[in-house]
Amino acid sequence: MSGPPPHPRLAFLASDRPEAQEAKAALEARYGAATQDEADVVVALGGDGFMLEVLHQNLATRRPIYGMNRGSVGFLMNDYREDGLLERIAAAELSHIHPLRMRAEDAGGAEHEALAINEVSLLRETRQTAKLRILIDGRPRLAELICDGAMVATPAGSTAYNLSAHGPIIPIDAQVLALTPISAFRPRRWRGALLSHRAKVTFEILEADKRPVSAVADNVEVRNVVRVEVVEDRSISLVMLFDAGRSLEERMLAEQFQA
The missing domain is CATH 2.60.200.30 (Probable inorganic polyphosphate/atp-NAD kinase; domain 2)
Incomplete structure (x- = not known):
């Protein structure tokens, strides 16, 4: 699967945490709010557990998922920032995973x-x-x-x-x-x-x-x-998006050198 189009429609999903819900409201006000069916990219706001939920929700659609950390554990998430979201998604590196x-x-x-x-x-x-x-x-x-x-x-x-x-x-x-x-x-x-x-x-x-x-x-x-x-099951390929220079491959490599 290729990456998102140059001007992707975004659907924002958030965990129940207050900070995730607040981020969802702020981002929708700034970037608009497509439904999951309409979206080119799903933006997940929460922690790693919520990212897993969103990936499972999109097993059939296989839309690219871009996560931002609004939870406690964020290994699978990008840093949260409101500015420059479309540019970050456009420059993002793709990771393909199989369940x-x-x-x-x-x-x-x-x-x-x-x-x-x-x-x-x-x-x-x-x-x-x-x-x-x-x-x-x-x-x-x-x-x-x-x-x-x-x-x-x-x-x-x-x-x-x-x-x-x-x-x-x-x-x-x-x-x-x-x-x-x-x-x-x-x-x-x-x-x-x-x-x-x-x-x-x-x-x-x-x-x-x-x-x-x-x-x-x-x-x-x-x-x-x-x-x-x-x-x-290699018939299913899910796509996760990570900020340039902070790919999932890079994160996993860096994790092996943690003190």
Whole structure:
């Protein structure tokens, strides 16, 4: 997908935070207010969580999203300024991201499907640790992982939950996924794996009755799962816009050199 036209129509979306709502009113008064259906670019005002919401809202339309930070965490957002917005968007650098598609089967045999822009995570539901078997492209790679959980993260999501679980930061164009354990107990020294973006990751939940596990694709949770498959869906390409010199690639590189 190419970038926005020279004089884009803008739709402003804001989180519930007062500062985001105030920014929305000020920007609409200055630049006009198109609907999402009319807009060439969607401007998201909030934090990273709100950016994920807006990306999910635009999975079908695939309109470019330009975020400005009016929240608490703004790794995926540009700095907030009212002046020069059209010029900033015109000069913006594009980052293309592809979501993960989760297919989960629960203990009752029902199948569930959801998309995740950041990660698909499996989490224990009780005090009992989870027991997982991990297969890559149908081949068993880890017969038993005893843990609090595990996740598959996209490059865009590698600086979020994945990083807090000591997973690697992945360059946005690396065509790699991170498979990261959450508080692994056995094997204690296993720190996860880097996988091709074409890999299909399958989790089989062992002792599911005794050790129930939930699967979460961004904000969609499926409880009491017995099997979860995760693949990257490259038929969907979302476009995020970042100020010149502050691309997502640059941010992720800089994050690796933080003290």
